[in-house]
Amino acid sequence: MNAGIRFKLSFMMFLEFFIWGGWFVTLGTFLSQNLQASGPETANVFSTQSWGAIIAPFIIGLIADKYFNAERILGVLHLVGALLMYLMYSAPDVSVFFPYALGYMIIYMPTLALVNSISFRQMDNPEKNFSAIRVWGTIGWIAAGLAISYIFQWDSQPGALKYTFLLSGIGSLILGLFSFALPKTPPIKKSTGEKSSISDILGLDAIKLLKDRNFFIFFISSILICIPLAFYYQNANLFLHEIGMENPTGKMTIGQISEALFLLLLPVFFTRFGFKNTILLGMLAWVLRYVLFAYGNVGELSYMLIIGIALHGICYDFFFVSGQIYTDSKAGEKYKSSAQGLITLATYGIGQLIGFQVAGLVSEHYSGLATSEFWHSVWLIPAGIAAVVFLIFLFSFKNEKTEAPVLEQ
Structure with a gap:
């Protein structure tokens, strides 16, 4: 793998998990302090991750694997995600926030499989190469947490956690645009008569x-x-x-x-x-x-x-x-x-x-x-x-x- 592709894949992984870590870790605190959500309301918002995980295989298996380049789908999903992040930032109460969160998780969860697919297709030996790329995802998650606490200090400012959605939204916008510069990853052509059930x-x-x-x-x-x-x-x-x-x-x-x-x-x-x-x-x-x-x-x-x-x-x-x-x-x-x-x-x-x-x-x-x-x-x-x-x-x-x-x- 040449240095240029390695950098692109590493930066992709960094942003992918920076986006998730930038809002999901503090979500429970945000819902309680900013939107005064009850326990069941908070549970419903967190459950959007599970619904996203259930729906994600349909998006990847029935659409991405058949018709479109993975990097293009990744780009479109993150651009839509940036808009949804802004709407979550602007939501005045949990009833307005919930459908935006559900929509976001339905489009974000498939991207976890997409970044892996894009990475694997560029590697001759994934067993040796992938962990060195994937670790940048962990670094991205850590960077988001450190930024929230020590750079912006939103932890210690009442009501400031709503800005985490702007932070993740900016990250999503950057990754959405950057995705179109990633290595081309077209669908794998299946053998004649072979279909994904x-x-x-x-x-x-x-x-x-x-x-x-x-x-x-x-x-x-x-x-x-x-x-x-x-x-x-x-x-x-x-x-x-x-x-x-x-x-x-x-x-x-x-x-x-x-x-x-x-x-x-x-x-x-x-x-x-x-x-x-x-x-x-x-x-x-x-x-x-x-x-x-x-x-x-x-x-x-x-x-x-x-x-x-x-x-x-x-x-x-x-x-x-x-x-x-x-x-x-x-x-x-x-x-x-x-x-x-x-x-x-x-x-x-x-x-x-x-x-x-x-x-x-x-x-x-x-x-x-x-x-x-x-x-x-x-x-x-x-x-x-x-x-x-x-x-x-x-x-x-x-x-x-x-x-x-x-x-x-």
């Missing part, structure tokens, strides 16, 4: 894998563990704001730094402890994270909050990345992409859709409590759910050999 696009062809007892247990556990995951996305930034942590959005980037570091350690854990123990450690990290949030504070126990944030690398990599690798090994050549589609639909679609609604109902249930008591009660719920999933997986999943991944920079 809806069941293949949604991963439904891989349902037969659920006949395997271990894979079925992993599949159900993947859905269930996304319920506590949704609590983090929906509540973490608001929680840190309300208990008085300074620059919470900037401090939350510790989680992304941790994610990058633990990704490098994942092959070691796979080799030494196997898939089951690695994924169990990821589940246990979710329990520990929420217990730390429930009992920590911004005083003498502030270290508990920082550790809880830093556990994101183990929480995400050791469960979700491990799960993707396990799914790949179980699927075989025929169902590899279909199986990954099934797991994505189960986690980002069904699992988080349930999780956001549960998180909203829990917040509404405890809404009458004082701040410290409220958050103590809220965080113990996902800790308990994660503990139950841990026990189900521990006693139901039988050890089996899975090859360790090779992650190269």
Whole structure:
């Protein structure tokens, strides 16, 4: 890969995740403080991510893969996204905000697959080249959080979080225009008579894998563990704001730094402890994270909050990345992409859709409590759910050999 293409792909990844990290991390705080949204209203807005994940395969599988260059679709989607970001910035209340957020997520979620597709098509050896490109996405997410807290200081200014939508909108506009300068990525011509079915696009062809007892247990556990995951996305930034942590959005980037570091350690854990123990450690990290949030504070126990944030690398990599690798090994050549589609639909679609609604109902249930008591009660719920999933997986999943991944920079 020549330097020019490498730069273009890296800048594309940086902007792709800068845009997402620039508004989604602080969304819960914005909805509460700026739009006075209730728990269920906040849950409905966060659920737009899940609806976007469910609808995205249709856009990519039925349109992008057949008719148009991927980089052109990416450009159009982000230009429309920039407009929707401005409308979200201008929304006076949550009832106006919600349809714009839903529209945005429906067009943004497909871009996650598009940037990967554009990158892979430029690589002779994706296994070696992709991680060096993808890491710029993590850097972009971190840059957005640091900018919000330490450059613009919107965390500490009442009502200022609405400007995060302008920040992401500008990023979306830049990426939308820049996309037309990306390497041409036309649709791959299929063999004569070969068609993409809806069941293949949604991963439904891989349902037969659920006949395997271990894979079925992993599949159900993947859905269930996304319920506590949704609590983090929906509540973490608001929680840190309300208990008085300074620059919470900037401090939350510790989680992304941790994610990058633990990704490098994942092959070691796979080799030494196997898939089951690695994924169990990821589940246990979710329990520990929420217990730390429930009992920590911004005083003498502030270290508990920082550790809880830093556990994101183990929480995400050791469960979700491990799960993707396990799914790949179980699927075989025929169902590899279909199986990954099934797991994505189960986690980002069904699992988080349930999780956001549960998180909203829990917040509404405890809404009458004082701040410290409220958050103590809220965080113990996902800790308990994660503990139950841990026990189900521990006693139901039988050890089996899975090859360790090779992650190269």
